[in-house]
Amino acid sequence: MKKANNSFDEIMEWVLSAETIALAGHTNPDGDAIGACLALGGALEKAGKQVQVILEKYADKYQLIPNGHLVCAAEDARLPELFLVLDCGDEGRLGDAAEIFQKAAKKINIDHHESNTYFAELNYVAAKASSTSEIVFQLLENRLPMTAAEAAGLYAGLIYDTGGFRHSSTSPETMQIAGALMGYGIPFTEIYNRFFDSRSFSELKLMGRALSNAELLFGGDVVCSQITAAEIAELGGSSKELDAIINYLKGVLGAKVACFFYEKTETDVKGSFRGNDGYDVCALAQKFGGGGHVKAAGCTISAPIAKAKEMVLAEVEKML
Amino acid sequence: MKKANNSFDEIMEWVLSAETIALAGHTNPDGDAIGACLALGGALEKAGKQVQVILEKYADKYQLIPNGHLVCAAEDARLPELFLVLDCGDEGRLGDAAEIFQKAAKKINIDHHESNTYFAELNYVAAKASSTSEIVFQLLENRLPMTAAEAAGLYAGLIYDTGGFRHSSTSPETMQIAGALMGYGIPFTEIYNRFFDSRSFSELKLMGRALSNAELLFGGDVVCSQITAAEIAELGGSSKELDAIINYLKGVLGAKVACFFYEKTETDVKGSFRGNDGYDVCALAQKFGGGGHVKAAGCTISAPIAKAKEMVLAEVEKML
The missing domain is CATH 3.90.1640.10 (inorganic pyrophosphatase (n-terminal core))
Structure with missing residues (x-):
């Protein structure tokens, strides 16, 4: 007590x-x-x-x-x-x-x-x-x-x-x-x-790339994006500057779940998830050894980024 | 009175x-x-x-x-x-x-x-x-x-x-x-x-493109970006969804002046400007027939976008 x-x-x-x-x-x-x-x-x-x-x-x-x-x-x-x-x-x-x-x-x-x-x-x-x-x-x-x-x-x-x-x-x-x-x-x-409202120029460019990479999936229920280590390097940034991006994805009207992936290393992918009411992204993250809150969670997946994304989206589809 | x-x-x-x-x-x-x-x-x-x-x-x-x-x-x-x-x-x-x-x-x-x-x-x-x-x-x-x-x-x-x-x-x-x-x-x-924090998917994509197009000029004193009518159409959006972009540009650390241009029509370009303390972007906008506030102003220029940008940046350079 x-x-x-x-x-x-x-x-x-x-x-x-x-x-x-x-x-x-x-x-x-x-x-x-x-x-x-x-x-x-x-x-x-x-x-x-x-x-x-x-x-x-x-x-x-x-x-x-x-x-x-x-x-x-x-x-x-x-x-x-x-x-x-x-x-x-x-x-x-x-x-x-x-x-x-x-x-x-x-x-x-x-x-x-x-x-x-x-x-x-x-x-x-x-x-x-x-x-x-x-x-x-x-x-x-x-x-x-x-x-x-x-x-x-x-x-x-x-x-x-x-x-x-x-x-x-x-x-x-x-x-x-x-x-x-x-x-x-x-x-x-x-x-x-x-x-x-402040950001470095590299953070701005990373945001630009990540938002440009965004896709609307499952009839608009899911918004998803990713950025590779090569892209991060190309834009002169670092993975520390990627925190805000998931929140921009989350704000897309009509989307129930938002997912963002980036390569931490060649073999480790960080996934960040956000969910509207009724979509438990903590449970989603836990399937990949991660955790967090019902509406905001994340995990690290040891797989190439395309594979990691595919595995997560297969689980997301079951939630819809 | x-x-x-x-x-x-x-x-x-x-x-x-x-x-x-x-x-x-x-x-x-x-x-x-x-x-x-x-x-x-x-x-x-x-x-x-x-x-x-x-x-x-x-x-x-x-x-x-x-x-x-x-x-x-x-x-x-x-x-x-x-x-x-x-x-x-x-x-x-x-x-x-x-x-x-x-x-x-x-x-x-x-x-x-x-x-x-x-x-x-x-x-x-x-x-x-x-x-x-x-x-x-x-x-x-x-x-x-x-x-x-x-x-x-x-x-x-x-x-x-x-x-x-x-x-x-x-x-x-x-x-x-x-x-x-x-x-x-x-x-x-x-x-x-x-x-x-809400936006349509097309607004997200327009933001992605506009931020990807951003450049740091004059040794980092100026951040500038633009988007063409063709790009707006390609991304399925409209110019009404571009309002927020200048504020992201403005937030770049170290930049004193931020400029954003988009094509309203083939011959009309909208310019939006933001300035830090000591940089009067209203005076800048007024040179092109526009106006606004000292720290936030805009104008419409009848010129192709590349030319409009060139003319404005020549005036911006004088302000630095």
Whole structure:
């Protein structure tokens, strides 16, 4: 059985009594982990604490999140009195920071993942919150100093995890918090554009090729596309730039299932799947050793891309 | 000199004393015009009024806005006691509905365009509002019955005009209103996806081709692409499906100016331009008889596409 949440007041008591505080998010940190850590870190620094934010090197687009001066690598971090973990479902997600976490005298875990294991001494997990940044806003509000820098970090985390207020995790509370953050005069349009409307030229060209390769199958029920390693190389890109494509395929009107394939290596093919209501693409992915969510899943298939596609589409046909 | 705004109370007094009410938005109605009209129309119907919403035939994606049963064409509309105009800067934007508007005993104009001419007897123009739907929410709040149907219409208008809360017109107030609307249990994810993440298969293929045709010019300062009438025909699409493309080009990291060209006819080429801070693409468009905003503008050039592109790029080079 899970432990109950501690209160913000209990958490704040520990926070205010510590002189040195380390914060950390999960490995391969995303907008929410970075935004929440740098916002809370900045507020704690403004409250006179010695703060270190332990984060792995993160993607360029997150560099516009303020308070980056607080970031340090796990190997450079000093042992803090208090270790605050944000946006991590379990201790394993801390990566290299886990060692310092274990040695810290006091440990706090704040998160919004349903699966959180309540692995710290004080824990606050709100699975209904859109993001950890949303929880950090509630924790900070009227308790710690906050400037536009911290507001921008929280806004970044909030839009990252809600896909720009579009996912069903977005609540009236989320919108009110976003409005309050905008009230700090943050460059929200710039953050939004950077997260959702910016791409390298090679990413644009890869998208162009992948969409050009798209086919409508089974009378329009399925939209499918693929890109080979040779095409990726030809366009000067990398497979890391292919994440967005499945979502464009998914948006085709009338299609019930969307599939995208790309060659990871000569023998390994990554398949990404999306399904409308009533089409369980997680079950589809599981047939090939993958998994995910009912509406969004993926797998890796050891086969040439044409064969991998053929095998998956044979299973997709059974779903229709 | 512009007239001052009337108050919501004055407007509501006229509204409540009328038995028959016509509402209308601008010609070629968009998400805000439709959303505001159908939301206010629905609320007035629920308040016992005889309501007609005069709107031109609108795009399929707007069909998910509730209260569509209220819509009638201008030629079928009866003369109402009160005519409420929404989201129209001037009387001319009413199109065929203008004739009925002129004959109506009482006229009200509610809008958020800076250029509004205060053309009715009662006027309420809030240029800082993100959308007319935002103003209609403020008018309705605590004054008229509202259900999820009306809330969905206002949400639709609000996200349409803010580009999904990303444009600089989005304010803390906008976010609070959006949150309040979500509280009615509206299918906001569905509306959002339908407006911003849905496309026909031909639109997907046109996007694929246009992005594949993209070039990086002037050392990466300019991203440019084009699509010919022959290509549009080959992919089974129409030029109406090309609107989104310039925004993808604009998003290329490092590019200061983005240009997109397509053939409207054999001799007419449409050019669309976007510029970062410091690059006035309105001035660029004006050199070719077009116009728009500093950061987003366009023009039509009577020349073969290769020549049109060459002429524009020569001017772009001078801007760098």
